[in-house]
Structures are given as C-alpha cells and as structure tokens.
Amino acid sequence: MSIRDLIKQGEQIFIDYQKQDAIIDARLLMMHLFNEDYGWILMNQNKTVPEHIKQSYIYLVAKRTQGIPLQYITNSQEFMGLDFYVDERVLIPRQDTETLVEQIIKISKTKPITNAVEIGIGSGCISIALAYYINNLKIIGIDICKKALEVANKNIKMYNYQDRISIINSDVFKEFSLDDEPLDLVVSNPPYISKYETPFLMKELHCEPKIALTDDNDGLTFYQIISQDALKYLRNGGIIAFEIAFNQAENVSKLLYENNYKDIQIIKDLAGKDRVVIATK
C-alpha cells in the first residue's frame, strides 16, 4: 500500500470516529513514523509503505481514536520555537504559556535575571525556554512528581543545559534552600483548575496527569503558598510571575497585594484573556 493510500485510510478512520483535524492527524502520524517532514511525504506519496511501518501506523491511528493526544503518541510538542519530548508523565506544553515566558524575557532586557526557581517544572518547557532566550540565566526546577522530573531531565539533557538547570523533587519550596544569592525570579504555571471545574474539564484532559491540573481546592492554593514562601528567597526588586486562568487575575493580584508585592501587572494572552500576573518584591 502506498503512503497516500494509507494516509487516506487513517483519515477515513478519524472521520468515522468524528475526530477533528482528521487529515492533519493522519499525515502527522505518517511523518512521525518516517521521521520526515510534510514536504518529504508529498514527494514520496506513491512509495510503498514497509509492512512494519504499516502495522505501526494502524496501531497509532487506533491509539488516537481512543482519545490519546497526538503529542503523547509522537512524543513531541513545540513551545517557544523549541521542541520538547512529552509523554503521559507531564502536562503537554500549551501555547498560552508562551505569554508567561515572553513577559519574563521582555523584563530581562531591562532588569538582569540571572537566577530563578520554577515551581512545577513538568516537561521543563518554561525553564528551558527561559534558559534558551536569557543568557547567563540559571534555574532550579521544582516538582512534586518524580515521573515529571524524569521527563524534565530528558529535555534538559537534550538541550545540554545540565549546568544551567537543576531539578529538585519537592512539595513547593519544602526541600529547597538558598545557598547562593537571593533569587531574581520565581516563576510558576501551577495546577490552577478548581475542584468545581475538574468534572467538566476531565473529559477533555483525561490523559494528562491530574496533579498537574488541579489543586483539588479553589484553584488558588498554589498562588497563596508560592507568593508567601517566595518572599523568603526573592531579593528586593525580584520578580514573581504566574500563569493564571482567565478568571483568576483579581484573586491572584489580591493575594500578591496582601503579601506586600508591588507593581502588580496583569497581562493578556493572544486571545485577549487575562493569562499572566507579574509582581515585584
């Protein structure tokens, strides 16, 4: 069977399962198996697919019909122009989170940011993107989930950033101690879906780790803990930066205000929704 015919078959299965983006997913899975780009697929449409690739293709199409995100099947997600390894152990990096990283990069142009902590490093996408775009930045990435840290480690090694990003298995700051200068930055995209919203969202997000999504409370738990604890480690003038849900700006700003942070700013994402809150100690 040719590449073209097999893609057509994959597309038809996705259509039968009423999957959106049927043709795109059918092509992406083929690109993944051949480890080639779309241009190559186009040029080689009439090539016969070797039997082992055909079997793998059918298997991956079946996985996708079960609702497994494409990123977990191809083990890859792009973020800030960089490629990250992902699997079921971590949250898939979201484009929305680029707003947080972009804001920090912008600040770093006027205010040196050389040492930082990220709470909830997950795949490592935020820390690695910050290290990639901000020269001389060193980061400690914290996560409570050992399996997530395995993925972060894999990505850190892929970018050869072992000397710039280190990881700690910890519940927020519990296992962290400052052995150098106070921090210029504490950044986090914490689990912020409340327990009231999870039943509605879990259908869509059922493959991603629950611990990465919800605080099993009102959605604000981590903002409160991190804002309070970060005061011990940030230098005066240091930055705290959070990703938030579109409806949390007021509550998170209030928490920061109550913890005596200054210059509290709310930044919108590309869709015009409140997405980031940044403040200064």
Ligand SMILES: C[S@@+](CC[C@H](N)C(=O)[O-])C[C@H]1O[C@@H](n2cnc3c(N)ncnc32)[C@H](O)[C@@H]1O
């Ligand atoms: C929303 S995900 C963010 C992952 C990644 N930074 C990103 O933006 O794609 C939140 C992360 O926080 C971690 N986490 C959850 N509870 C934690 C805790 N108590 N202490 C540290 N990390 C925690 C989860 O394991 C998960 O990796």
